[in-house]
Amino acid sequence: MGRRSDHSREELRALIVAEGHRQMAEVGFAKFSAREVAKAIGYSIGTLYNVFGSYDQLILAINGHTLDLWLADLEAKLDSLPASRLRAAIDAYFDFALGNRNAWTALYDFRLPADEVMPEDYRIKVTAITEVVVREIRSELPTEHAGEAPALARSLLATVHGHCYFALNGTFALLGEQDPLAAALDRVDDALARFKS
Amino acid sequence: MGRRSDHSREELRALIVAEGHRQMAEVGFAKFSAREVAKAIGYSIGTLYNVFGSYDQLILAINGHTLDLWLADLEAKLDSLPASRLRAAIDAYFDFALGNRNAWTALYDFRLPADEVMPEDYRIKVTAITEVVVREIRSELPTEHAGEAPALARSLLATVHGHCYFALNGTFALLGEQDPLAAALDRVDDALARFKS
DNA sequence: GCACGATATTGATCACTGTTCAATTAAAAT
DNA sequence: ATTTTAATTGAACAGTGATCAATATCGTGC
Numbered sequence: 001m002g003r004r005s006d007h008s009r010e011e012l013r014a015l016i017v018a019e020g021h022r023q024m025a026e027v028g029f030a031k032f033s034a035r036e037v038a039k040a041i042g043y044s045i046g047t048l049y050n051v052f053g054s055y056d057q058l059i060l061a062i063n064g065h066t067l068d069l070w071l072a073d074l075e076a077k078l079d080s081l082p083a084s085r086l087r088a089a090i091d092a093y094f095d096f097a098l099g100n101r102n103a104w105t106a107l108y109d110f111r112l113p114a115d116e117v118m119p120e121d122y123r124i125k126v127t128a129i130t131e132v133v134v135r136e137i138r139s140e141l142p143t144e145h146a147g148e149a150p151a152l153a154r155s156l157l158a159t160v161h162g163h164c165y166f167a168l169n170g171t172f173a174l175l176g177e178q179d180p181l182a183a184a185l186d187r188v189d190d191a192l193a194r195f196k197s
Numbered sequence: 198m199g200r201r202s203d204h205s206r207e208e209l210r211a212l213i214v215a216e217g218h219r220q221m222a223e224v225g226f227a228k229f230s231a232r233e234v235a236k237a238i239g240y241s242i243g244t245l246y247n248v249f250g251s252y253d254q255l256i257l258a259i260n261g262h263t264l265d266l267w268l269a270d271l272e273a274k275l276d277s278l279p280a281s282r283l284r285a286a287i288d289a290y291f292d293f294a295l296g297n298r299n300a301w302t303a304l305y306d307f308r309l310p311a312d313e314v315m316p317e318d319y320r321i322k323v324t325a326i327t328e329v330v331v332r333e334i335r336s337e338l339p340t341e342h343a344g345e346a347p348a349l350a351r352s353l354l355a356t357v358h359g360h361c362y363f364a365l366n367g368t369f370a371l372l373g374e375q376d377p378l379a380a381a382l383d384r385v386d387d388a389l390a391r392f393k394s
Numbered sequence: 395g396c397a398c399g400a401t402a403t404t405g406a407t408c409a410c411t412g413t414t415c416a417a418t419t420a421a422a423a424t
Numbered sequence: 425a426t427t428t429t430a431a432t433t434g435a436a437c438a439g440t441g442a443t444c445a446a447t448a449t450c451g452t453g454c
Contacts, residue, residue, distance in 0.1 A: 003421045003431050030308070034412070044433050046415085055412055109306060111227070111366060123371060130372055154372045155360065155380040162359025163352070169308060174320060175327055175351045183352040190387040201402070201449080209402095230440070241404050243444085252441055 013051055013061070015041055020062040021103060028102040029109035034058060059110050060122055066103045067125035070096050074132055086136045090160055090188060094181050097164045105168060133157055145195045156191055160184050210248055210258070212238055217259040218300060225299040226306035231255060256307050257319055263300045264322035267293050271329055283333045287357055287385060291378050294361045302365060330354055342392045353388055357381050 007015065020037045027033075034055055038045045052058040074092045082088035097104045112118055130153060137156065138149035163184035166172045172180050204212060217234045224230075231252055235242045249255040271289045279285035294301045309315055327350060334353065335346035360381035363369040369377050 003419085003429090009431090028308075033410085035410090045412085046433055047431080049413070050431075105308075108362075108366065111225075111302075118367075118371075126368070126371060151374070151380070154363075154369065154374045155384055157372075158359035158363045158369070158377075158380070159356045159384055160359070161363065162355035162357070165305070165362070166351075166355045166358065169305065170315075171323070172351065172355070174315075174323060175354075177348070177351045180355075183348070183355070186391075187352060187356055187384060187388055190391050191384055193390065194383075194387050206402090231442095232440075242441085243404055244402075246442070247402075 009051070012043075012047075016043075016048060016051060016058070017061050017065050020058060021065045024062055024066075024106050025100060025103045029106040032059075032106075056110075056112060056116060057119075059106070060112070060119060062103075063107050063110060064119075064122050064125055066100070066107060067122075067129065069100070070104075071125070071129050071132070074129065078132070078136070086140050086188070087185065089133060089136050090185060091181070093160050094164055094167070094184070097168060101168060108165070130154065130157060140192060141195055148195070152191065152195075156188055159187050159191070163187070206248070209240075209244075213240075213245060213248060213255070214258050214262050217255060218262050221259055221263075221303050222297060222300045226303040229256075229303075253307075253309060253313060254316075256303070257309070257316060259300075260304050260307060261316075261319050261322055263297070263304060264319075264326065266297070267301075268322065268326050268329070271326065275329070275333070283337050283385070284382065286330060286333050287382060288378070290357050291361055291364070291381075294365060298365060305362070327351065327354060337389060338392055345392070349388065349392075353385055356384050356388070360384070 016037060019041050020032075023037055023040070024032050034048055035045050037058075038048050048058065052061060073096050074089060077088055077092040077095070078085055080088070133156065134150050134153040137153045138146050141149055141152070163172075163180045166177070167180035177183065213234060216238050217229075220234055220237070221229050231245055232242050234255075235245050245255065249258060270293050271286060274285055274289040274292070275282055277285070330353065331347050331350040334350045335343050338346055338349070360369075360377045363374070364377035374380065
């Protein structure tokens, strides 16, 4: 066959990413297969490689889509008039990870080979999620400490990530931790206390 | 061929794990291959499957060995008369992860399929590392709060893990964080402050 | 010494994976 | 109508985890 009018290049890209994300959510990173994605949308494996160039770039596109969904989810929950916006953001972090186990975990299962560079648009997506946290932390900090918001946001992101990761991978269950979210919230409170009084 | 006198079953197991760990450290989880391990020690792929039963069990054995090394490293550094033992433990956490990138990361890259049960000896290894942290945290806590040491240890383990993971996978570099260890230590101090005064 | 049973080891075989690329098709331009 | 350009294919390749009948070796009893 040749040129097919039913999908522009852009549409095809989006179609592959959407189906890829669906399958990633279903089977997880370890069992994900590019061939299965091609089969599901009625294209051949070769077409996927023409569009994305490599398996790694396909995964990056799928993970990028997960980041898009994550950011949208985060901002939606922040717009729902919560008592504490920072607390809502952490709730949302856990919610999204637990509700999108495989897709969220794939964000960290995948690591770009050392010789490949991360696409700019992917960096932007990661940064965008951080910016949301920076903003909320800054608004919770005394104004004289506003400048420390970015560094604190990075650190608290790592803190929440660690709790969320241990909740998902079974480490917390193994250690008898019943309420990972509450533990994460306590650590955030502890960090904020440093800047109050 | 048949029985070979040069290796008992136990020795062969240890040989495979040692070489497997070596290769895991060299190539990482994604590029790890059981066939390559077999080739390196002069056995066939079939023998590896006879000894371990499955790929997953082989990985578990290798990761178990990494946990052994990790615990030994941790305790050695705690025995070196440090000013603060808790701080030494966190230093050791980062040291080991940074010095054993691929092997350490494989601990989290691998996830047991839902239908398989984690071997008891693996659970014990994970718990053993936690126990060390519980002990050091308890000794840093006012005696009236000693009972909260286990929960706090789990939470701080997750906190340090999150910082360490972001340091290794490039997230912190992407976000401009220069000193992940210092950030982790700050979060631990913040948490301990909750129980003082 | 011999034969037999128990155990260890093999590697061909299978189904699958990511990856490549000459061949083919169809649309657009001339 | 012809040529050019772009899209699509799928067979082919090298690699993977997994299986298992066949084979080789050892230990033991006779």
